[in-house]
Amino acid sequence: MWRRVASLSSLISSKRSSTLNQAAYSFKFFESFTTETPTQGKDGRFFKGKTPFITFVLGGPGSGKGTQCEKIVENFGFTHLSAGDLLRREIISNTEYGAKILDTIKEGKIVPSEVTVKLIRKEMESSDNYKFLIDGFPRSEENRIAFERITEADPDIVLFFDCPEEEMVKRVLNRNQGRVDDNIDTIRKRLKIFESLNLPVVNYYSKRGKLYTINAVGTADEIFEQVRPVFAAHEEFST
Numbered sequence: 022m023w024r025r026v027a028s029l030s031s032l033i034s035s036k037r038s039s040t041l042n043q044a045a046y047s048f049k050f051f052e053s054f055t056t057e058t059p060t061q062g063k064d065g066r067f068f069k070g071k072t073p074f075i076t077f078v079l080g081g082p083g084s085g086k087g088t089q090c091e092k093i094v095e096n097f098g099f100t101h102l103s104a105g106d107l108l109r110r111e112i113i114s115n116t117e118y119g120a121k122i123l124d125t126i127k128e129g130k131i132v133p134s135e136v137t138v139k140l141i142r143k144e145m146e147s148s149d150n151y152k153f154l155i156d157g158f159p160r161s162e163e164n165r166i167a168f169e170r171i172t173e174a175d176p177d178i179v180l181f182f183d184c185p186e187e188e189m190v191k192r193v194l195n196r197n198q199g200r201v202d203d204n205i206d207t208i209r210k211r212l213k214i215f216e217s218l219n220l221p222v223v224n225y226y227s228k229r230g231k232l233y234t235i236n237a238v239g240t241a242d243e244i245f246e247q248v249r250p251v252f253a254a255h256e257e258f259s260t
């Protein structure tokens with residue numbers, strides 16, 4: 022049976038063991054990484070030009086984050102940084118830790134924060150844009166805290182694509198892009214991790230008044246009509 026993720030706060034407290042398992046896993050994994058401390062830019066910022074406008078794009082696997090990000094890019098001129106894509110690029114590039122990232126993605130687990138934050142930070146640093154969509158990140162409170170610590174930045178907006186599990190599973194299984202994690206076993210694991218580790222982040226931003234919840238059921242165009250006003254409210258984003 023699949024169910025809709027309805028109450029966020031009620032899901033949080035019972036997930037402690039999952040959180041601890043992931044923490045232990047991350048620690049073991051990270052032992053094999055270099056632990057170089059990232060350097061801060063002037064004033065703690067690492068961006069050129071304007072103050073960055075950061076949007077975190079959250080939602081379960083297959084909720085349509087990537088699809089909606091493409092539309093936001095087209096309509097509002099953002100740069101799309103999918104954390105998952107950056108990690109998959111590391112695998113393809115065969116970097117020293119590509120194999121570990123591959124194992125982690127196959128298991129539906131979360132790659133250590135420092136690794137992902139460094140990849141995101143590097144992309145932001147090398148971009149001439151100041152408007153960023155960070156898709157599929159932060160996936161845990163630990164991710165969120167690492168991002169804040171390393172970048173000294175905070176998101177301006179957080180979008181949350183709220184989708185029933187049944188619909189997410191259907192979409193992922195039909196995706197057909199050859200992703201190693203688009204199979205029913207890994208999807209189940211990703212959904213568990215989503216509930217236990219990602220929803221607390223959603224809840225955090227809800228409490229801070231930064232969250233825009235989008236009903237992710239309907240056609241991609243219908244969903245975008247809920248997204249559009251969030252950005253249209255910022256006149257400077259009209260392209």
Ligand SMILES: Nc1ncnc2c1ncn2[C@@H]1O[C@H](COP(=O)(O)OP(=O)(O)OP(=O)(O)O)[C@@H](O)[C@H]1O
Pocket residue numbers: 080081082083084085086087088089105157192193195196197237238239240241242244
């Ligand atoms: N509104 C929609 N209705 C039906 N299918 C959709 C909709 N939006 C996206 N899809 C399809 O569902 C699949 C998953 O969408 P997408 O890749 O955008 O999700 P995602 O949230 O980025 O997933 P993941 O977290 O796994 O990367 C894709 O094949 C996409 O074409």
Ligand SMILES: O=c1ccn([C@@H]2O[C@H](COP(=O)(O)O)[C@@H](O)[C@H]2O)c(=O)[nH]1
Pocket residue numbers: 082103104105106108125126127129130131132133137156157158159160164202211
């Ligand atoms: O911040 C992140 C983002 C992703 N991962 C891992 O990648 C897969 C796929 O991510 P998508 O956003 O669905 O493309 C995810 O299940 C994680 O294993 C991550 O560790 N950290």
Ligand SMILES: [Mg+2]
Pocket residue numbers: 086087103105157
């Ligand atoms: Mg995606």
